[in-house]
Each structure stands twice: as C-alpha cells, then as structure tokens.
Amino acid sequence: MLEQAMAGAAQLLVWPAIGFLFLGILIGIFFGVIPGLSGLNGMAILLPFTFTMETVPALCFLLGMYAVTSTADTISSVLLGIPGTAASQATVLDGHPMAKRGEAERAFGAAFTVSAVGGVLGAIAVVVSIPILQPIILAFSQPEFFMLGVVGLTMVGALSGGSVTKGIAAAALGTLIACVGYGQQVAIPRYWFDVLYLIDGLPLMPVVLGLFAIPELLDLMKGKGGISDVSSAPGEGSGLMQGVRDAVQNWWLTLRCSILGVYIGLLPGLGAGIADWVAYGHAVQTTRKDPKFGQGDVRGVIAPEAANNAVKGGALVPTIAFGIPGSPPMALLLGGFLIQGVAPGPSMLTTNLSLTFSLIWTLVIANVAAAVLLFALSKYISRLIFIPALLLVPAVTVFTLMGSWMSTFQLGDWIALFGAGALGVAMKRAGWPRPPLILGFIIAPILENAFHISRQSYGYAWLGRPIVLILLAVAVLTIVLSIRKSSKQAKLDKADPVQAAEALSMAELAGSARFGAVFSVIMVGVFGFAIWAARDWPGALAAFPVAMAVPGLICVVLAGVADWRRRHLDEHQSDPFAVWPLIEFCLWMLGIxxxxxxxxxxxxxxxxxxxxxxxxxxxxxxxxxxxxxxxxxxxxxxxxxxxxxxxxxxxxx
CATH class of the missing domain: 1.10.286 (GTP Cyclohydrolase I; Chain A, domain 1)
Structure with a gap:
C-alpha cells in the first residue's frame, strides 16, 4: 500500500496536475467566501472544463476546489454572521459574536487550524475506513437514516438557545417549510397556494440567506459603528496565535468532532450541512467548563469547523468504494469520474488504487494549503470588522441578493429571501433559534423519504431495530438533559430577573417575552393549518408533515406559555425594538x-x-x-x- 501511496503522490505532484490543484484551491476559496456560491455550484461550473483534461489533473482540480470551500466559508460566517456555505451555519453562532467583541482574528486562527486538522483526518479516514466500515455502512438502511435525522434535529433543537421547546418547534417548522411543493413520494403539490414558484418547493439559498443575512443586514443598516462592538482589537489574547492555542488546548474536542464529521460523511446524503450542527450540539452537550455558547465561545467555532472539513474525506469513501455519492457535490465528482472513463467501485481499491491515493493527497494538500493561505491573509481580512457598518451594507446586499437570485433566476427568489428575512427578524425578536429551522429544512427530504420507505417496508416493526433503538435513546437523553439544564437556569432567572435578562441579551436570544407569546400564537395557527390542510391528502403525502406538525404544535404551545410567564423580564431590557430602521430597510429593498x-x-x-x-x-x-x-x-x-x-x-x- 505504501508503494501505491507514493505512486499517487507522484501522479499529483507533477505538472500540470499540481497546477490545476492550486487553481482549484484558489477558486474554491472564492466560492467559499461569497455567500450563495457553494462547493456544489463551483463543481457544476468547473465540471465542463474537465472534458479535455487528463484524469488526475481533472479529478484533483474538482476535488481541490470543493475541499477548501468549508475552510473559506468561515470568513463571511465570522465577519458578517452570514453562512458562506451551508457547512458553516453553526459557526455563525459563536464566530460572529467573537467578531463583535473584536476577536475575529482569534476565531480565524482557531477555525483555520482545526479546518486543516479535520481535513487531514478526513483524508486519513479514507485510507483506514474503507475495508473496516463497509459492513457498518451497509447496516444503515432507511429506518436508521430516519432516526439519525431525528437525533440531529433534537440535538440542535434542544441545544440551540435557552428553550428546548422553541428549538424543537423551530426544527419542526423547518421541516414543514421543506414540505412546500411536490411530495417526495406522490406527485401532488402541498402548501403551494396556487403560486407556481412554490410548486417545486423553496430553494435553499433564499431561505438560508433570508434567515441569517437579512437580520444582520438590518443591524448593519442601523449604522452604529462597525461589525464589532469595540473600536479596536481587545489586545492580548484576541489574535491569530491565541486562536491556534485554543485549537491546541481543545485538541480532544477537535479530534472527536473530526471523527463525527467523518462518520456523517460516510452516510450518503447527509453532508457537511448536518455535520456542523451535530458537532456543535456535541460540543454544547459535553462542555462542562464555563460554557458560553452563543455568546462567543471559541469552542463553538472549533467543533463545527473540524467536522465540516472532515466530512469531505468521509463522503469520498462511499463515492469511490461503492459508487454512492456521500453528498451532492460528490455526485458531480462521480460525473467527473464518468467523463474520465473511471468506474468507481472495487477497482478503486485494487487496480486504480494509485488514483485513489491521488485524491487522498489532494484532500491533504488542499486543506493545509488553504489554511496556510487564509491564515496569512486573515490579519488583514479581520480588519473589516472595524470598517463603518454603513460602508459594508452595499457589498453585503449585493452578495445576499445575487446569492439568492442564483437559485432559480426568478423574482420569486427575492420574494422568498425577504419572506425568510421577515421570519428571521421575527424569530430573533421572539427568542426563537434559527439554526434548527435550517437543519430541519435541509434534512426534511431525506427524513420524509426514509420515513415513507420504513413504513412501507417494515410497518411499525422498524421501531424495534437495534440501531434505531440506540439512536432513539440518544435523542431522548438529549432532550432530558437539556430540560434539566433549562430548569436549573429557570430557578436562577426567578431568583435574579435583572441578571437573567442581561444574560439572555448577551446571548442575543432573549427577544421580547411578550412578542414571543404573540409569535407563538401565530405559530399555533401555522402548525394548525399544516395539520388541517393535510386532512384530505393521500396517506403517503400527509404522513410526514403531520408527524412533524403535531410535536411542533405541542412545543409551540409550551413555548408560548413560558414566554407569557416570563414577560416581566421585558421591563429590564434596555434595547427596545426599533421600528424606523426596519421601515427604512424595507424602503431601500423595495427600491432595488x-x-x-x-x-x-x-x-x-x-x-x-x-x-x-x-x-x-x-x-x-x-x-x-x-x-x-x-x-x-x-x-x-x-x-x-x-x-x-x-x-x-x-x-x-
């Protein structure tokens, strides 16, 4: 095997293969930094250029571009609070608060370090995992996929913010929004209100950019200084090397989250957009020493960034070994295989083993090279947080609008963007976490397909499968532990309401309790309508949205009651919601x-x-x-x- 590894390196390190690899790295950084331009888009754009290229340069060009997008997307996530790609959504939760404190360099130092480590570990996993994990991969069928998705939703829903019920309700809302348009099993549209744009469902980017970018853009338009709440870096302990030290000190968390990313990448269809949430939830759940997640805890940057880079190596395993793409971009990489006349499967582990090692070396070199390059530039990039906020508004607006526009090239993309933006502003004001909604939206098609096949193939017997029971126990344990933690916090809040309001405001999840209660009433109507509208649908069409809406409705009612009971905290909040900036923002957008x-x-x-x-x-x-x-x-x-x-x-x- 060592001989094949050296042969793979020799194929990659000669011209023009190495040149195309570094060209792919530069393009990948560009596609990662700009919101809306993802690795999937980059792969689709670059694929036609490989028709006239030789095999190794072509595949390394594509994979090198895709490998670094999860490293570069950290920049917009930290600086602007806008996910550069779906793989960096969880990074926003703590990375952006760090930037607001003037610690963007520290966040970059930690993120780029663990990105390189995660990418290298993912590449190593390809080498050691293929012969070992084949029976494990084959043991996961549709019931296990469904329950794994449920675990992800409950983990992110329960651990994002201070309210378990709001988190789970947000996740359920995301799955319902994903149900708009044709069903997964029956070609009948749902919740489309006779609007042609909705008949194929809502695209991902308008929803993601609306939920995250529009509220941040609204804050920038208020014009209060720069992105950072301080006028200069705090000094010692806020720079790049402190971020590196943070990564080294949390090496065990980095290793665990990298392994999580590898295993999630191994499961076809999940990908980095889910791995970063699972890793973030794992970090929140396992951290005992002074956790400040959501307020700028560097561990909230380390965990998702290690996982989303390790996913690439994990996703490569089923792609090359079984011809099953581990993620949508890997499906396009399979297209590159076909263009080059390379058949994925057992031959990649025997006669074409040197080509497999070329791809593994590509992951290693690309992740390390991108981390080094971005590390060198981050000192200058991080200074953007001190630029006056109003000067950043046009650039952020252009990237947000164009990132959304590239979904279907219709005006409906912008309407969906602003609709999701209104929902994002309302959720932020009501204290509802937005990350669970995005995860629910992304994972809903996988969940519905697995749910339907499980019901058709196994009846209710699938609930008794061993792996399903283990995953169900993990989900229940997550909820129980989160409820215990929330109960302890509620007792502290009752003892000192002023301190409770300040703590919630620091986490940017307090919102207004009164508005939260009103928002819960509106959501009761939304979930109730979702159940009522499904009453005449075929069972295969109605089963999934109803299964998601019922627990969502229960959680909304509980969240509304809790908000009403803590409405007295509103008296201690000193940052009332400003109506005029919202009106002004709407007028600017309407003008565009x-x-x-x-x-x-x-x-x-x-x-x-x-x-x-x-x-x-x-x-x-x-x-x-x-x-x-x-x-x-x-x-x-x-x-x-x-x-x-x-x-x-x-x-x-």
Whole structure:
C-alpha cells in the first residue's frame, strides 16, 4: 500500500496536475467566501472544463476546489454572521459574536487550524475506513437514516438557545417549510397556494440567506459603528496565535468532532450541512467548563469547523468504494469520474488504487494549503470588522441578493429571501433559534423519504431495530438533559430577573417575552393549518408533515406559555425594538426590486450602491464612485461572464 501511496503522490505532484490543484484551491476559496456560491455550484461550473483534461489533473482540480470551500466559508460566517456555505451555519453562532467583541482574528486562527486538522483526518479516514466500515455502512438502511435525522434535529433543537421547546418547534417548522411543493413520494403539490414558484418547493439559498443575512443586514443598516462592538482589537489574547492555542488546548474536542464529521460523511446524503450542527450540539452537550455558547465561545467555532472539513474525506469513501455519492457535490465528482472513463467501485481499491491515493493527497494538500493561505491573509481580512457598518451594507446586499437570485433566476427568489428575512427578524425578536429551522429544512427530504420507505417496508416493526433503538435513546437523553439544564437556569432567572435578562441579551436570544407569546400564537395557527390542510391528502403525502406538525404544535404551545410567564423580564431590557430602521430597510429593498424590474440588476445594484453611499453612508464622492465601479465590475466579470447568470428580463431590455 505504501508503494501505491507514493505512486499517487507522484501522479499529483507533477505538472500540470499540481497546477490545476492550486487553481482549484484558489477558486474554491472564492466560492467559499461569497455567500450563495457553494462547493456544489463551483463543481457544476468547473465540471465542463474537465472534458479535455487528463484524469488526475481533472479529478484533483474538482476535488481541490470543493475541499477548501468549508475552510473559506468561515470568513463571511465570522465577519458578517452570514453562512458562506451551508457547512458553516453553526459557526455563525459563536464566530460572529467573537467578531463583535473584536476577536475575529482569534476565531480565524482557531477555525483555520482545526479546518486543516479535520481535513487531514478526513483524508486519513479514507485510507483506514474503507475495508473496516463497509459492513457498518451497509447496516444503515432507511429506518436508521430516519432516526439519525431525528437525533440531529433534537440535538440542535434542544441545544440551540435557552428553550428546548422553541428549538424543537423551530426544527419542526423547518421541516414543514421543506414540505412546500411536490411530495417526495406522490406527485401532488402541498402548501403551494396556487403560486407556481412554490410548486417545486423553496430553494435553499433564499431561505438560508433570508434567515441569517437579512437580520444582520438590518443591524448593519442601523449604522452604529462597525461589525464589532469595540473600536479596536481587545489586545492580548484576541489574535491569530491565541486562536491556534485554543485549537491546541481543545485538541480532544477537535479530534472527536473530526471523527463525527467523518462518520456523517460516510452516510450518503447527509453532508457537511448536518455535520456542523451535530458537532456543535456535541460540543454544547459535553462542555462542562464555563460554557458560553452563543455568546462567543471559541469552542463553538472549533467543533463545527473540524467536522465540516472532515466530512469531505468521509463522503469520498462511499463515492469511490461503492459508487454512492456521500453528498451532492460528490455526485458531480462521480460525473467527473464518468467523463474520465473511471468506474468507481472495487477497482478503486485494487487496480486504480494509485488514483485513489491521488485524491487522498489532494484532500491533504488542499486543506493545509488553504489554511496556510487564509491564515496569512486573515490579519488583514479581520480588519473589516472595524470598517463603518454603513460602508459594508452595499457589498453585503449585493452578495445576499445575487446569492439568492442564483437559485432559480426568478423574482420569486427575492420574494422568498425577504419572506425568510421577515421570519428571521421575527424569530430573533421572539427568542426563537434559527439554526434548527435550517437543519430541519435541509434534512426534511431525506427524513420524509426514509420515513415513507420504513413504513412501507417494515410497518411499525422498524421501531424495534437495534440501531434505531440506540439512536432513539440518544435523542431522548438529549432532550432530558437539556430540560434539566433549562430548569436549573429557570430557578436562577426567578431568583435574579435583572441578571437573567442581561444574560439572555448577551446571548442575543432573549427577544421580547411578550412578542414571543404573540409569535407563538401565530405559530399555533401555522402548525394548525399544516395539520388541517393535510386532512384530505393521500396517506403517503400527509404522513410526514403531520408527524412533524403535531410535536411542533405541542412545543409551540409550551413555548408560548413560558414566554407569557416570563414577560416581566421585558421591563429590564434596555434595547427596545426599533421600528424606523426596519421601515427604512424595507424602503431601500423595495427600491432595488422596482429598479431591477425597470432596468435589471446590472444597473439597479450599482445605482443602489452609489445612492446609498452618498445619501445614507455620507461617503466621499471618490470613494462612492470607486466602490460602485467595483460592484459593477463584480456583476459583469463574475456573475455575467464567468457564472453566466440569467438576469431579470427588465422593462428596459
């Protein structure tokens, strides 16, 4: 095997393979940093370029690009609170609060270090796991997949924020939103309200960017300083090397979360978007020493970043060994295999073993190279947190709108973005955690398909399968432990309501108890309608949304009652909700939409940039002109010429 490993390295380290690998790394960093441009999009765009390439350069080009997106996406997650890709959603929870404290460099130092470690461990896992884990992979059938998804939902729902009921209700709401459009088993649309855009379901990026980017964009538009709440870095203990020391000190957490990422990657269809939540939940659940998750705990950055990079190696195992893609981008990598005439399967472990090792070396080199490059640049990147917030608004707006637009190239993408944004603002105000909703939205198709097949194939007998029972016990234990923790916190809150309100405000999850109670009433209507609308549907169509809506409804009622009981905490909060910034934000966004309908995005977005900088940000004309020119160049050079975006057919065109 050592001989094949050296042969694989020799194939990769010669020209042009090594050149294409580093080109892929640079492109992958770009696709990871910009919200909306994911590894899946990058793989789809680059795949046609491999038709005329040789096998090793082509596959290493694709895999090198994809491998580093989960490292680069940390930048927007930490600085802006906007997930660069679905794999960095959990990083937002503690990475962005660290940036607000002026500790962006520390977050980057920790994240890039564990990203390299996780990526390397994932590559090593490919080597040692294939012969060992084949029977384990084959032991997981649809009942186990369904219960594994339930464990993920309960873990994230129970551990995201201070309320178990709100977390689980948010996860259930995410699964219901994913049920919009055609069912997984029956070609009948659900919850589509005769709107053609909804008949195929809501795309991922408008929902993700709406929930996370719009509330952050609203905060930036208030214009209170920069991203950071402090005017300069706090000094000693906030820099890159402190982040590296944090990663070293938490080496056992890094190792555990990397292993979690590998195993989740091994299970086809789950991927990094789920692994980072599971790893984050694991970190919250197992941390005993001074946990401050949600307030800027560096361990909340280390856990998901180690896991989402290790996933890539794990996902490569079923892809090359069994021809089963471990994630959607791996499905496109299989397309690259077919283009090159390479058949995945047993041959990749025998006659083509050297090619397999070339891919493994690609993971190692790509993760290390990206971490080193970003580590060198992070000192300069982190200074963005001290730039006046209003100067960042146009760039964030452009990336948010274009990231959403690339879902289906319809105006409905923007409507869905703003609708999800309104929901995100309301959830933030009501103290509902948004991460469980996103996880529920992502995992719902997998859950529904597994749920349906389990019912059809096993009846109710699947509930007694050994692995299912073990996973069910993990889910129940997670909820029980979270309830115990919440009960202890409730007693402390009752003893000192002022301190309780301050602590919740620091976690950005307090919201308004009164608004939370009102929001719960609205959600009771939503869950109730979901159950009522399914009454006449075929059983295969109605079973899953009803199974999700019933526990969601119960949790909403409990959450509403709890909010009503703690409404006295509102008296101690000093940051009332500002209505005028919300109205002003809506007017700016409405202006962009109307101008786009008139003249198209290529003109509307630069015009918005110029007008906003001159009127709202009061920037100097020269700076505004240069900024606007940069936005116009980005739209034309990247989105139009490289990505070939289908622009809105405006009245002018």
């Amino acid at each position: 939409v109307l101008l786009t309908m008139a003249v198209g995005q290529m003109i509307a977005l630069p015009v918005f940039t110029l007008v906003f900088l001159l009127i709202k940000a009061r920037a100097k004309p020269l700076l505004a002109a240069g900024y606007t020119a940069g936005v116009a160049l980005l739209l034309w050079g990247v989105f139009d010429q490289i990505i070939n975006v289908a622009w809105y057919p405006s009245w002018l065109s």
